Amino acid sequence: MKHKRVRILSKKIFNEKYVELLLENRFDTVPEPGQFIHILTGGAFMRRPISIAECSQKKVKILFQIKGPGTKKLSEFSTGKEIDILGPLGNSFPSVEKHQKVYLVAGGIGIAPLLFTADKLVQSGNNLKLLYGARTKNELLDFLLPEGRYKKIISTDDGSIGKKANVVEILKNEIFIEKPDIVFAAGPFAMLKNLGLLCNEYNIDAYVSLENIMFCGLGVCQGCVVETTNGYQKVCKDGPVFDNRIIKWK
Amino acid sequence: MEIKKLQIKLGKLRLDTPVLPASGTFGYGDELIDTMDYQYIGAIVTKTLTWKENPGNPPPRIWEFKNGLMNSIGLQNIGVKRFCEEKLKILLNLDKPLIVSIGGKNPDDILRSIEFLSNENGIDAFELNLSCPNIETNKTVSEDPDSTFKLINKARQLTNRVLIAKLSPNVTDICKIGIAAEQAGADILCAVNTFKGLYYDWDRGKMYTGGVSGPMIFPMSFRLVFELYKKVSIPIIGLGGIDSDKKALEMIFAGASAIGIGTSMVIMPDLASRVCQAIVDYLKKMRKNFCSIVGIRNEKKH
Numbered sequence: 001m002k003h004k005r006v007r008i009l010s011k012k013i014f015n016e017k018y019v020e021l022l023l024e025n026r027f028d029t030v031p032e033p034g035q036f037i038h039i040l041t042g043g044a045f046m047r048r049p050i051s052i053a054e055c056s057q058k059k060v061k062i063l064f065q066i067k068g069p070g071t072k073k074l075s076e077f078s079t080g081k082e083i084d085i086l087g088p089l090g091n092s093f094p095s096v097e098k099h100q101k102v103y104l105v106a107g108g109i110g111i112a113p114l115l116f117t118a119d120k121l122v123q124s125g126n127n128l129k130l131l132y133g134a135r136t137k138n139e140l141l142d143f144l145l146p147e148g149r150y151k152k153i154i155s156t157d158d159g160s161i162g163k164k165a166n167v168v169e170i171l172k173n174e175i176f177i178e179k180p181d182i183v184f185a186a187g188p189f190a191m192l193k194n195l196g197l198l199c200n201e202y203n204i205d206a207y208v209s210l211e212n213i214m215f216c217g218l219g220v221c222q223g224c225v226v227e228t229t230n231g232y233q234k235v236c237k238d239g240p241v242f243d244n245r246i247i248k249w250k
Numbered sequence: 251m252e253i254k255k256l257q258i259k260l261g262k263l264r265l266d267t268p269v270l271p272a273s274g275t276f277g278y279g280d281e282l283i284d285t286m287d288y289q290y291i292g293a294i295v296t297k298t299l300t301w302k303e304n305p306g307n308p309p310p311r312i313w314e315f316k317n318g319l320m321n322s323i324g325l326q327n328i329g330v331k332r333f334c335e336e337k338l339k340i341l342l343n344l345d346k347p348l349i350v351s352i353g354g355k356n357p358d359d360i361l362r363s364i365e366f367l368s369n370e371n372g373i374d375a376f377e378l379n380l381s382c383p384n385i386e387t388n389k390t391v392s393e394d395p396d397s398t399f400k401l402i403n404k405a406r407q408l409t410n411r412v413l414i415a416k417l418s419p420n421v422t423d424i425c426k427i428g429i430a431a432e433q434a435g436a437d438i439l440c441a442v443n444t445f446k447g448l449y450y451d452w453d454r455g456k457m458y459t460g461g462v463s464g465p466m467i468f469p470m471s472f473r474l475v476f477e478l479y480k481k482v483s484i485p486i487i488g489l490g491g492i493d494s495d496k497k498a499l500e501m502i503f504a505g506a507s508a509i510g511i512g513t514s515m516v517i518m519p520d521l522a523s524r525v526c527q528a529i530v531d532y533l534k535k536m537r538k539n540f541c542s543i544v545g546i547r548n549e550k551k552h
Binding site for chain 1: 274275276277281282284285286287297305306308309310311312313314315316317318319321323326464516517518519520
């Protein structure tokens with residue numbers, strides 16, 4: 001069953017608004033990068049979908065930003081508490097052939113699913129580059145990135161750390177230097193839209209992880225749809241990862 | 251728990267338990283097999299199907315409140331034909347009673363779907379989503395006793411399957427609609443659908459309309475079932491905001507022969523099992539059978 005109660009094994013809070021929870025891994029299936037869990041927080045009426053940021057046989061790490069009453073409540077839970085979750089849910093980033101040049105592009109808390117993705121891709125011998133941007137220094141969790149496992153470019157909109165540029169501008173520069181075989185991205189909608197249009201312009205395969213207000217998380221309520229060339233598709237079940245080419249960016 | 255003890259019959263309709271998923275919160279019926287235990291639900295209840303495939307409304311479609319939500323899905327569905335081709339066989343293999351919800355852009359669409367689906371084996375009941383526009387009256391069918399009577403009467407002539415009339419709460423007197431449905435030949439009433447609501451989105455600077463569900467509507471749906479029970483003889487499936495075993499029992503005390511849970515079962519997939527357990531415990535404690543507690547705190551007046 002996807003419905004579980006799992007214990008919080010540890011909690012870390014970064015820069016007052018980012019939370020990392022380590023949970024017991026009691027899933028029936030092995031989570032794939034891009035998948036999420038749907039958590040009953042008690043702070044808001046609906047569950048909250050949170051990306052899986054790391055996974056081992058016994059532990060699952062989630063990373064989220066405190067945005068409203070649901071995530072606030074979740075951030076207040078202490079180690080040892082059991083939480084009610086559904087998961088793992090949704091699809092995942094596609095697997096890629098060895099030696100392909102993969103660019104991962106993360107905006108803000110979009111880093112969460114890409115940490116997991118990067119981990120998996122490195123293990124399977126891919127040539128990775130992570131472009132990670134945020135608005136400002138205290139919204140960038142660069143200290144969570146592993147040392148030396150893959151290339152990284154850090155940027156902030158205000159230049160308070162890393163290059164002073166938007167992460168999509170960084171990607172554009174990189175495309176001029178060396179065109180990637182494939183791009184995986186997660187972040188705010190506006191960033192993903194710009195990235196999606198850029199990748200279409202340069203004819204680069206790209207997969208984007210979308211966020212949406214989500215009720216069931218299981219594909220039954222059809223509340224979280226996004227418009228695609230195949231009609232309305234559910235972010236929770238057909239996604240959250242979509243082939244950029246099918247999204248009708250609005 | 252002796253789940254078999256909870257088997258009930260609403261007229262001709264056999265249910266595995268008195269706890270039903272609410273249409274629209276249970277997908278086509280097969281999607282939650284690996285999320286919840288189906289033995290605790292009385293039947294499969296599909297989302298509303300329309301004659302033709304329907305893309306539904308543009309997003310956004312969900313708005314959250316502190317104690318409920320508003321939706322405007324717009325009956326997105328694959329249409330009755332694809333439902334038969336892609337879903338029906340899977341659902342029949344689940345070995346549960348099957349209730350198919352039918353809606354449409356007009357009454358003729360609903361009747362066409364019923365006629366078509368009546369040729370298929372294994373569908374135990376049709377739930378008629380009466381929140382369907384009627385061009386002749388410029389109202390939804392559910393708002394008008396005459397339109398309700400006409401639609402159900404025609405449906406009655408097309409099928410011998412169990413007919414459930416899903417009533418809207420957005421009316422002056424729900425009992426008039428319930429009585430019209432009963433007189434037209436409905437076997438069961440299902441009360442109530444979502445309440446009309448309005449949401450202002452500050453970020454987008456826009457108003458959105460939709461149907462409100464969740465615990466916040468319970469006092470109103472509870473009252474409507476209470477009123478209906480006094481006026482009709484056919485069984486009532488009571489739903490609208492049930493989020494706990496206590497609220498489920500309360501709905502039964504008001505006159506519901508079975509209860510539906512929608513929004514809260516999506517959030518808590520184990521709610522049906524908890525409600526079943528509570529009913530079993532209550533019956534044991536009071537030394538009663540299920541039928542004898544239906545409407546036990548309500549007085550029939552007809």
